[in-house]
Amino acid sequence: MENNEAPSPVLFFQTLTAYQRSSALKGAIELDLFTAIGDGPATAAELAERCQAAERGVRILCDYLTVLGFLRKDGDRYSLTKDSATFLHRNSPAYAGGAAEFLMSENLMSHFAQVAGAVRKGGTMEAGGGTMAPEHPVWLSFARGMGWMMMPSAHALAELLPLEPSRDVSVLDISASHGIWGLAVAQRYPRAQIVALDWAPVLQVARENAGRMGVADRFRTVEGSAFDVDLGRDHEVVLLPNFLHHFDPPTCVQLLQKVRAALRDSGRVAIVEFVPNADRISPPEAATFSLVMLVSTERGDAYTFAEFAQMLGDAGFAPPEQHPLPPGVSTAIIAGKG
Amino acid sequence: MENNEAPSPVLFFQTLTAYQRSSALKGAIELDLFTAIGDGPATAAELAERCQAAERGVRILCDYLTVLGFLRKDGDRYSLTKDSATFLHRNSPAYAGGAAEFLMSENLMSHFAQVAGAVRKGGTMEAGGGTMAPEHPVWLSFARGMGWMMMPSAHALAELLPLEPSRDVSVLDISASHGIWGLAVAQRYPRAQIVALDWAPVLQVARENAGRMGVADRFRTVEGSAFDVDLGRDHEVVLLPNFLHHFDPPTCVQLLQKVRAALRDSGRVAIVEFVPNADRISPPEAATFSLVMLVSTERGDAYTFAEFAQMLGDAGFAPPEQHPLPPGVSTAIIAGKG
Numbered sequence: 001m002e003n004n005e006a007p008s009p010v011l012f013f014q015t016l017t018a019y020q021r022s023s024a025l026k027g028a029i030e031l032d033l034f035t036a037i038g039d040g041p042a043t044a045a046e047l048a049e050r051c052q053a054a055e056r057g058v059r060i061l062c063d064y065l066t067v068l069g070f071l072r073k074d075g076d077r078y079s080l081t082k083d084s085a086t087f088l089h090r091n092s093p094a095y096a097g098g099a100a101e102f103l104m105s106e107n108l109m110s111h112f113a114q115v116a117g118a119v120r121k122g123g124t125m126e127a128g129g130g131t132m133a134p135e136h137p138v139w140l141s142f143a144r145g146m147g148w149m150m151m152p153s154a155h156a157l158a159e160l161l162p163l164e165p166s167r168d169v170s171v172l173d174i175s176a177s178h179g180i181w182g183l184a185v186a187q188r189y190p191r192a193q194i195v196a197l198d199w200a201p202v203l204q205v206a207r208e209n210a211g212r213m214g215v216a217d218r219f220r221t222v223e224g225s226a227f228d229v230d231l232g233r234d235h236e237v238v239l240l241p242n243f244l245h246h247f248d249p250p251t252c253v254q255l256l257q258k259v260r261a262a263l264r265d266s267g268r269v270a271i272v273e274f275v276p277n278a279d280r281i282s283p284p285e286a287a288t289f290s291l292v293m294l295v296s297t298e299r300g301d302a303y304t305f306a307e308f309a310q311m312l313g314d315a316g317f318a319p320p321e322q323h324p325l326p327p328g329v330s331t332a333i334i335a336g337k338g
Numbered sequence: 339m340e341n342n343e344a345p346s347p348v349l350f351f352q353t354l355t356a357y358q359r360s361s362a363l364k365g366a367i368e369l370d371l372f373t374a375i376g377d378g379p380a381t382a383a384e385l386a387e388r389c390q391a392a393e394r395g396v397r398i399l400c401d402y403l404t405v406l407g408f409l410r411k412d413g414d415r416y417s418l419t420k421d422s423a424t425f426l427h428r429n430s431p432a433y434a435g436g437a438a439e440f441l442m443s444e445n446l447m448s449h450f451a452q453v454a455g456a457v458r459k460g461g462t463m464e465a466g467g468g469t470m471a472p473e474h475p476v477w478l479s480f481a482r483g484m485g486w487m488m489m490p491s492a493h494a495l496a497e498l499l500p501l502e503p504s505r506d507v508s509v510l511d512i513s514a515s516h517g518i519w520g521l522a523v524a525q526r527y528p529r530a531q532i533v534a535l536d537w538a539p540v541l542q543v544a545r546e547n548a549g550r551m552g553v554a555d556r557f558r559t560v561e562g563s564a565f566d567v568d569l570g571r572d573h574e575v576v577l578l579p580n581f582l583h584h585f586d587p588p589t590c591v592q593l594l595q596k597v598r599a600a601l602r603d604s605g606r607v608a609i610v611e612f613v614p615n616a617d618r619i620s621p622p623e624a625a626t627f628s629l630v631m632l633v634s635t636e637r638g639d640a641y642t643f644a645e646f647a648q649m650l651g652d653a654g655f656a657p658p659e660q661h662p663l664p665p666g667v668s669t670a671i672i673a674g675k676g
Contacts, residue, residue: 007424008665009434009487010623011407016364016441017626019357020450024629026354027453054460059618060628060639061457066619067626069349073619086345096347103354112358115365119399122392149347280397281404281411285348288355288405290398291362301398327346 024064026104029097033061034070034080034088041077087149098145107131107138111295123298131296132246134225135199139177143198143205147178153272153325154184157332160323161237161270163189169236170195172262174226175243179206179219181272182239186215195232197222226255231262238263241272242330245289248299249311256315263337269317274302275331285329308333362402364442367435371399372408372418372426379415425487436483445469445476449633461636468634470584472563473537477515481536481543485516491610491663492522495670498661499575499608501527507574508533510600512564513581517544517557519610520577524553533570535560564593569600576601579610580668583627586637587649594653601675607655612640613669623667646671 028034036042036050044059051058066073070084080089087096102108111118114125124130131138163169168191173182176196183206186194194215196206200223210219222229226243238259244252259269274286281287286302293300303311305322312320318338322331366372374380374388382397389396404411408422418427425434440446449456452463462468469476501507506529511520514534521544524532532553534544538561548557560567564581576597582590597607612627619625624640631638641649643660650658656676660669 006490006664007421007432009421009425010665010667011421012363012425012434012437013441013487013623013667015359015406015408016438017360019360019442019447020626020629021353022355022357023450023453025350027457030454031457051457053458056460056639057457057632060632061453063618064626064629067622068353070353073617083345083347083349087347087350094345096350099350100354103351104357109357112361115361115399116368119365119369119395120389120391122394149351152344279411280401284405285351288358288402291358291402294395294398301394326344327348329348329351 021068022104024061024068025070026100028061028065028070029088029100031061032090033058033065034084034097035090037071037078037080038089041074041079043076044078047078094148094151096145096149098141099149100145102138102141102145105138105141107136108292108296115291115295118295123294124296126296129298132298132300135201139199140201140205143177143202147180147205147209150178150180151184152327153330154180155188156325157181157270157272158184158188160332160334161185161268163192163236165189165191167191168193170232170234171237171239172197172231172235173239173241174231174259175241176206176221176239177202177241179203179209181241183210183213183215183219185237185239186210186218187213192218194219195222195235196220197224197226197229197231199223199225226258231258233262234264234267235262236264236267238267238269239272240269242274244271244308244311245273245293245302246297246300248301249303249307251299252311253314256311256317260316260337265337267337269312269335271308271333272325272330273308273333274329275305275308275322275333276302278304278306280304283328286331305331305333359406360442362399362406363408364438366399366403366408367426367438369399370428371396371403372422372435373428375409375416375418376427379412379417381414382416385416432486432489434483434487436479437487438483440476440479440483443476443479445474446630446634453629453633456633461632462634464634467636470635470638473539477537477540478543481515481540485518485543485547488516488518489522490665491668492518493526494663495519495608495610496522496526498670498672499523499606501530501574503527503529505529506531508570508572509575509577510535510569510573511577511579512569512597513579514544514559514577515540515579517541517547519579521548521551521553521557523575523577524548524556525551530556532557533560533573534558535562535564535567535569537561537563564596569596571600572602572605573600574602574605576605576607577610578607580612582609582646582649583611583631583640584635584638586639587641587645589637590649591652594649594655598654598675603675606672606674607650609646609658609671610663610668611646611671612667613643613646613660613671614640616642616644618642621666624669643669643671
């Protein structure tokens with residue numbers, strides 16, 4: 001960062017124009033450009049025909065996506081990178097193009113248009129609690145778009161939860177959304193019964209995913225807020241994926257106490273979160289997530305492992321352990337009932 | 339890019355959320371956070387008081403800006419990097435915070451919300467020619483915000499134009515905007531007379547800058563479109579900074595012919611542009627600029643040096659030379675009348 005060279009406005013310029021990268025990628029997804037490129041290198045003229053677009057437009061967008069690292073260019077022909085083929089080709093089982101609808105939803109982008117206001121206030125400028133309002137529509141696009149991208153993390157989490165294979169166990173998935181976290185456990189453990197809890201509209205997505213993953217017979221749903229509904233009892237595992245970051249620590253402790261009461265004695269809570277290091281500026285994906293919570297919730301944050309350990313301890317849990325989940329963005333924090 | 343590891347969605351995720359970086363920086367500029375940090379390392383609590391903001395909000399934003407490289411963090415205290423002190427502290431002569439108003443103007447952002455449509459059409463979705471419409475208001479925010487950031491490039495360009503110091507010479511600055519390109523020539527050559535041509539509203543900004551730079555007595559203005567007004571004659575230099583990229587090659591040639599007719603025999607045209615290499619995917623700042631032109635103009639583009647050489651030749655100019663301008667984003671292309 002610091003050196004003896006003349007000061008440079010390049011980072012400043014790149015950052016003020018970074019939104020153009022998001023928009024370019026979203027546009028390419030809308031055009032289904034990555035699917036059009038498919039297996040073979042293709043010219044802008046060929047792609048223009050497949051996408052019913054102007055050759056000049058396709059050429060400029062493909063060059064842009066090549067600079068960003070989503071395509072390769074050899075001569076005048078474009079091809080997919082491995083990552084693009086995996087996540088952006090519509091026929092890929094890991095297709096994640098739908099994530100654009102959540103990550104660039106009008107709602108979330110409007111929050112980010114008010115960063116200064118949120119910093120002044122110390123929380124979201126949206127009336128009614130931001131995205132934590134009951135049945136906020138943004139969660140339907142989250143459930144639809146974000147599930148398949150989570151699959152490697154969800155499979156890794158399932159491996160971290162050795163369950164007794166010889167008896168029926170109950171797994172409660174709080175804020176289940178797309179349901180992937182619990183469904184990965186159901187796939188791994190044939191005698192696991194999954195209870196998915198969330199707002200009614202998103203549970204429809206989870207039910208569809210349960211069918212696709214072949215575990216619908218061991219999947220049931222509970223509609224409502226985790227703070228209000230009966231969580232049941234004697235669960236072997238309660239999953240809390242990407243939920244606690246929406247709340248302040250006292251609220252998290254209150255929910256963790258309720259979760260603890262719903263576990264059997266040998267049970268564990270498995271939290272999935274963006275967990276920054278104690279310096280709060282690394283790793284980048286986890287550290288930058290705090291700002292998402294600042295602008296879109298009243299009191300949410302990205303908490304450090306020490307803060308989660310404190311909350312879990314305050315709620316009566318045993319000291320937790322943490323495990324990074326692939327691809328390295330999220331962390332699992334697992335604690336016994338204590 | 340390609341390796342044997344599992345595919346990663348990290349670039350995809352980073353790109354879809356890149357707009358959050360732009361918004362965070364814009365928010366910090368609106369809060370005047372960089373000026374509040376000033377000389378000394380400061381805590382979030384101290385900055386919250388100076389910015390009349392919530393400590394929690396300031397802490398989260400400062401951590402975010404640290405991850406991006408705009409701040410340093412030691413313990414719980416934040417300080418400016420050299421670049422931030424230069425471009426984002428309001429008391430710096432190179433303060434460029436106003437660039438956010440242009441680069442993130444509602445107009446430009448709305449263009450980028452329609453990338454797919456612009457690719458289909460092969461040009462801007464905005465009626466009336468996009469930002470090339472007469473007196474489009476976006477150019478006032480450009481003139482106000484982008485001038486001082488151009489100063490190192492403008493001084494470098496003035497050095498590339500050895501003018502006869504012993505006689506009066508006329509320099510025509512087409513699409514002068516903030517006027518910085520011509521004004522830097524006036525500062526360097528005490529007998530240079532500058533004629534700045536642009537829409538009337540932005541010329542007010544250029545006139546103010548001429549006063550600040552102490553060369554108002556050798557600065558006059560012509561209002562209107564370069565395609566319509568009389569360009570005068572016997573200019574020693576005609577400057578064309580960041581203008582030709584808005585048009586297609588035949589239109590550029592037409593203007594270059596008109597420019598050539600306004601030069602004295604020893605005269606030269608000096609074009610400043612984002613010039614990608616022949617591969618059109620490097621360097622990144624120049625290559626990505628094509629998309630800005632696609633979404634905001636009908637037929638504009640970022641042209642290669644070979645394309646500029648062709649246009650200049652078609653207009654009757656001698657073969658051009660090119661010179662990269664600091665900080666490495668723009669290129670000067672200079673050609674004699676031939």
